[in-house]
Amino acid sequence: MSPLIKKEKVKYVEREISGIIETSLSDAILDQGIDYAVTHNLANVYAWTIDFTMLQKEDKFKVIYKEKYINDSIYAGAEPIEAAYFEHNGKPIYAFAYENDSLKSIIDYFDEEANNLRRTFLRMPVEYGRLSSRYNLKRRIRYYGNRIRPHKGTDYAAPIGTPIMATADGTVTESTRKGATENT
Secondary structure (H helix, E strand, O other), X not given: OOOOOOOOOEEEEEEEEEEEOOOOHXXXXXXXXXXXXXXXXXXXXXXXXXXXXXXXXXXXXXXEEEEEEEOOOEEEEEOOOOEEEEEEOOEEEEEEEEEEEOOOOEEEEEOOOOOEOOOOOOOOOEOOOEEEEOOEOOOEEHHHOOEEOOEOOOEEEOOOOOOXXXXXXXXXXXXXXXXXXXXX
């Protein structure tokens, strides 16, 4: 071992946080001085079951996870979420971590009835973005004299460089910029 590299003892401390959403999930967690990684991890747990663009004021959450500390004092990050509770539109959704594949260390999350929270379709294909235009076959456009012009897709707006995920079992093959928006 190199004289410059020294192994330090890592201590794991179990944390339980909770909050009520007033503006956004990230604000509710960051206002408590919690690492942003916890917000990111919580969003990934519920990515298939909750559309985070549709959160309501007064939605509630509770999260159990571990924080790492070096020498009992230097914060070294947050571990994956062990359990979570999210109340969205008055509906409670539980999540419990379970290592589905021990060889690949794949962790999935299940509700209180042992149903996998991972669904066939992902709610949002972009992690940091917003829904900019919904699928609507009876859309009226003022520019065209309020005539019905169907919109046979769903558009999302996100900064350039934002990772784009396939919403189901598939692969994103192309992401291009067209006009003022980026298309995939």
